[in-house]
Amino acid sequence: MRRGTGRRSWRRPLLGAVGLVAMFGLWEASVRIGLVPSGLLPAPSDLVPAWLDEVRGGFWQGAIRDSMTHYLLGLAIGSVLGGLAGLLCGAVPVLDALLSGVVRVLRPIPGLAWVPFAILWFGLDTAGATFVIAISVFWINFYAAHGAVQSIDRDLFEVAAAFGHGGFGGRLFKVVLPAAMPGLMAGLRTGLGQAWMSVVAAELFGVPGIGARMMQASSLLATDLVVIYMLTMALLYALTDMAFMLVRNRILGWQG
């Protein structure tokens, strides 16, 4: 039994790797045999020298450092504020009702639409990019936390009260936070991916980073550089998501 599940747990990532290799193989082959003109799509093998050039010039490392700064700051600020606001609105019906109109007005506005104000208020630097990323992450976490609090088994509040934890602190720490944790974690994870998309948007208007470097490259039709930064972003997302899942699985071990 254990052997069986052990083998199966390896099969999925292995197949995933096979699919990835196959994609790059097909891509390389279709450019090599001329199915796709190399001017429209660079072959993977052509990317390596271009990437080495970027690394030697220090552009690649610099872009990663800048984007990671925007990403982590925006993610942290947006997640913490969004999670807290969602928890509060989920737990306090009066506040929820009071803010329902405000939420409806602000919610549909995408982070990108805030770019002019980001420039005006924070300037063309880290703060501006952070602001745009934080906004897009905020709503994801707001709704995740809100929903998580709303779906708590109400009976658990009575359990807490029956065992001496009926006050505000008891309800919050013995019930609301642990019960809402899976929902909060799901929101954080969605935000983790969404924030990378916003990084590009936030840097498009000139704040240095991966997005800005991609814009420069595409204006020069340097498609190999664009692809390099696309893959870089995918790699960074995979790493952050993996690191997050390690933490999440430790915290939510009870879910099995």
Next chain:
Amino acid sequence: MVRLRNVGLSHDGARSFILRGVDLEIRRGEFVAVLGPSGAGKSTLLRIAMKLIAPTEGEVTLAPAATAQGRPAGLVFQDAKLMPWRTVQRNVELGLEGLGLGRAARHARALDALRLVGLAEQAGRWPRQLSGGQRQRVGVARALTVEPALLLMDEPFGALDAITRAGLQEELLRIWAQTRKTVLFVTHDIDEAMILADRIIVLAGHPASVRGDLAVGPRPRDRGAPAMQILAERLRALIAGEPDPAGAGYWRASEI
């Protein structure tokens, strides 16, 4: 141990009552069953007795905790209601948190209670890994570990299969004989009340009130004994609101 005087509960400002004119006294060491049809307000009465719900009228006197580091009452819920994010051990410790006990002392006391219900081996597991019967035993341990003066049980075995249920009834009697707790046990099952209790209080009507208060014969109980069958008939009549087949309209425990 607990005394209710002319207790009534209304949710609409005394226009209609769920319970009214309930007089009840439970003495130290007694095992009392509250028997009545579903929806008669038995669970509500239990929560009033432990002061989790304040009555609209009348008064409740509950003996204080037996020890400085205990609670006046311990409640066992209908479907265990364990917190899924806590291990078995930490679920049992819930009521001990906030009593000024150190970590080691909480741990030792919870483990003692788990030993009493035969689940010490499962202390490190998650609730989802237990069977329904095991979960309910954890619920019993959680209530016992606060060393309550009064142990309240709200149809604790109602959701279990017949075999598990019979086993747990036996185990409860063993624990009761061992700890000599005062027990107030809510059930809608006449058989269960007769097997477990010294005294059966029938709660029925709209608003619900005490229809009868009957003593049950010596232990161990024999379901087939003629006296038990007569008692079962009387209980059935009292619940249904029919005249008492044994004669008088309202029977006190002392009259049997």
